Amino acid sequence: MTVPAFTLHPRVTAPNPDLSDDRDLALRAQAGDLRSFEVLFGRHVGRTFALCLRMTGDRQRARELAHDAFVRAWERLGSYKGEAAFSTWLHRLTVNVILEAARSQRRREARVALADDTDDDVQLAAELTPTDVGDRIDLERAIAKLPPNARQVFVLHDVEGFRHDEIADRMAIAPGTVRAHLHRARKLLMTWLDR
Amino acid sequence: MTHPDVSHLNDFVDARLAAGAQREVERHLADCASCREEVADLRRLLAATAALPEALPAPEGLWTEVRETIDARRVVAFPGSRARPRSWSTRMLVAAATVLVVLSSGTTALLLRDRAPVAPPEGAALLPAAWVTTETGYIESAASLQSQLDAQRAVLDPATVAAVERALATVDAAIAEARDALLRDPANAALLDLLASNHRQKVDLLRRATQLASST
Numbered sequence A: 001m002t003v004p005a006f007t008l009h010p011r012v013t014a015p016n017p018d019l020s021d022d023r024d025l026a027l028r029a030q031a032g033d034l035r036s037f038e039v040l041f042g043r044h045v046g047r048t049f050a051l052c053l054r055m056t057g058d059r060q061r062a063r064e065l066a067h068d069a070f071v072r073a074w075e076r077l078g079s080y081k082g083e084a085a086f087s088t089w090l091h092r093l094t095v096n097v098i099l100e101a102a103r104s105q106r107r108r109e110a111r112v113a114l115a116d117d118t119d120d121d122v123q124l125a126a127e128l129t130p131t132d133v134g135d136r137i138d139l140e141r142a143i144a145k146l147p148p149n150a151r152q153v154f155v156l157h158d159v160e161g162f163r164h165d166e167i168a169d170r171m172a173i174a175p176g177t178v179r180a181h182l183h184r185a186r187k188l189l190m191t192w193l194d195r
Numbered sequence B: 001m002t003h004p005d006v007s008h009l010n011d012f013v014d015a016r017l018a019a020g021a022q023r024e025v026e027r028h029l030a031d032c033a034s035c036r037e038e039v040a041d042l043r044r045l046l047a048a049t050a051a052l053p054e055a056l057p058a059p060e061g062l063w064t065e066v067r068e069t070i071d072a073r074r075v076v077a078f079p080g081s082r083a084r085p086r087s088w089s090t091r092m093l094v095a096a097a098t099v100l101v102v103l104s105s106g107t108t109a110l111l112l113r114d115r116a117p118v119a120p121p122e123g124a125a126l127l128p129a130a131w132v133t134t135e136t137g138y139i140e141s142a143a144s145l146q147s148q149l150d151a152q153r154a155v156l157d158p159a160t161v162a163a164v165e166r167a168l169a170t171v172d173a174a175i176a177e178a179r180d181a182l183l184r185d186p187a188n189a190a191l192l193d194l195l196a197s198n199h200r201q202k203v204d205l206l207r208r209a210t211q212l213a214s215s216t
Helices: A022-030 A034-056 A059-075 A086-112 A117-127 A139-144 A148-159 A164-171 A175-193 B006-013 B019-031 B033-050 B062-073 B090-112 B129-155 B158-184 B189-215
Strands: none
Touching: A022 A034, A022 A086, A034 A059, A034 A086, A034 A139, A034 A148, A034 B062, A034 B129, A034 B189, A059 A086, A059 B062, A086 A148, A086 A164, A139 A148, A139 A175, A148 A164, A148 A175, A148 B033, A164 A175, A175 B006, A175 B033, B006 B019, B006 B033, B019 B033, B062 B129, B129 B189, B158 B189
């Protein structure tokens, strides 16, 4: 059997992925190492799933979006240059995946009927059954019940710390609309949590 | 000052008002209990929001789904390459197979060189659980692709089929060699990486072969 003319020191050239930092893992994953990517997945899936769940208010949809986010992260690892934290890069990529999916869904719905968040108050009032009132409504469940646009703006601003102009840019809406969605979300949450 | 509207109070809480307007609201709050209560409610909400856990338990089985999708999409392009999958000629396919086989087997030999013999473990239970899961994924992907290739065999030139089968046999031997070595030295991270690399190369070889068959 032909032996290549080079030497290799196994314990130096192949660190254990479980002990590597995110940047090293990402670089190894860029070279096709799926095991390193699996370690990154394990470290970041909780935060990614939390973002997806809060932005959608739906566990199944959140699972689908978290799946899509990690698949896209794998496919676009080449764009990660290691300058920012991997978690930051992944987080922003996930936000894009979520907002793109939301835009696609809105376009599909727009073909059927002209829908707007302003109609959701009636629906929300109907959804608030007696078991939802009082102390049993926790903040997570209340966020999940927000109208979609208001929920997305609230999560991005108040949970994730994005600025108004960043949200406006990413959601392709006017800054004034961001402000209106944010204030409406807070008002609804305070109302529901105060019952 | 008349009562600020709710949006104004939100902007006040977010410190988004100009300095003068911010001070004006502060003065109003000093005299207005209802607006003070509104601001206190807002701040309680923001404090509760800030206290939400950053991460939540993810659904079980999500990694398996992600890995399956990655495997299904990974034709010839590795991550980082945004280029469309390339078409592989028979000559390129066989050349690639030959190179990877030589490298795989040779590298295993190098990794084992000068190492004291280690008593063989009883089985794969000694390997990292995460690796066993990953390896199972590779084996499943390879089996699925092998089935596709078997179904497409008739459209390929017999000489190509023979070349691919020879290459696969050698890759399988390289996998077996690396795995055997790893079972004797489970802590050897380099052997683990080598075995993963051999599995990936087998899957890639099968993908290229099925792609070639599809384009024929």
